[in-house]
Amino acid sequence: MIKNKKYLIVSGVILIICMSLYFPYPNNRIIFNRVTFMSFPISDQDGYNLLAIIGSFLFIFAMILLVKGMSSYHVRTVIIVLFAYTLLPLGLVAVYQETVAEGIAAISYDGEGTCDFERVSEDELNGECQLLITNHSGDPVTFEIEFLDPYIPDKAYRLTSLMNEGGPYQITVEADREKMVEVKELLDISDFPNHGDGGGSTNVHFKISDGERERVL
Known part of the structure; x- marks a missing residue:
């Protein structure tokens, strides 16, 4: 099932970096977006967002490495990772707010x-x-x-x-x-x-x- 561990590790690191670029806490950073790819506001009220465009390419590259690192179950793995990438930030925010957050946090x-x-x-x-x-x-x-x-x-x-x-x-x-x-x-x-x-x-x-x-x- 695992074909190349290095590809999978690099893919995971890149996905974490991508997730951190526009983490939805403490502020909603995409409220003025016009065009969005995953969590990246490609275009907003100020025009095209270079950081978001770079993040989008990094995300695609990470998914390519993920597929190359697997010998089988490619589609299933990609779907699982996409769901995790979307839901994990919300889950982390919820856990933080329910445990140690105070005041407006x-x-x-x-x-x-x-x-x-x-x-x-x-x-x-x-x-x-x-x-x-x-x-x-x-x-x-x-x-x-x-x-x-x-x-x-x-x-x-x-x-x-x-x-x-x-x-x-x-x-x-x-x-x-x-x-x-x-x-x-x-x-x-x-x-x-x-x-x-x-x-x-x-x-x-x-x-x-x-x-x-x-x-x-």
């Missing part, structure tokens, strides 16, 4: 939050956001939320980040609890010419901070 987010905006008048919007946030630590955690806009070709356009005009929002999540955070605001948008007039956002991203530390989720 112990906060997780399901990534499926929504924000809805309804036009009240020419200069006002009703904004409402819902975010499912979990505190994995044994102590209550308090932090502030700053909403982030997703990638939009016209960088001056604002929608989700308009919620920050009603902030700052201070949130407390009790120990070992999952909390549906609801934020509602009547927003004055008279000073923002490039804004949405209504609608909604899904898979909302935001920044949390506790004074000295911050994370992007």
Whole structure:
């Protein structure tokens, strides 16, 4: 089954390096991506990402070495490695947050939050956001939320980040609890010419901070 151990070892080392390049903790580093290959944001709001392109080639090279290192079960091995490569970082983050993480380091987010905006008048919007946030630590955690806009070709356009005009929002999540955070605001948008007039956002991203530390989720 094993044809060349050296190939397998080198393949494993390269895969670990690739995984570390865009490890999904403490920050979500691909929220502004346009084109993604595995965990690599090939293109984002700033254009093509050289590090991600290099990482993609390294990943492909590692998979070639993996196949060359096996004498049989090539397809099965590749599928198993792909699943492990995708799930292992999430598993490591979960173990860390459930054991030793404290403060905002112990906060997780399901990534499926929504924000809805309804036009009240020419200069006002009703904004409402819902975010499912979990505190994995044994102590209550308090932090502030700053909403982030997703990638939009016209960088001056604002929608989700308009919620920050009603902030700052201070949130407390009790120990070992999952909390549906609801934020509602009547927003004055008279000073923002490039804004949405209504609608909604899904898979909302935001920044949390506790004074000295911050994370992007």
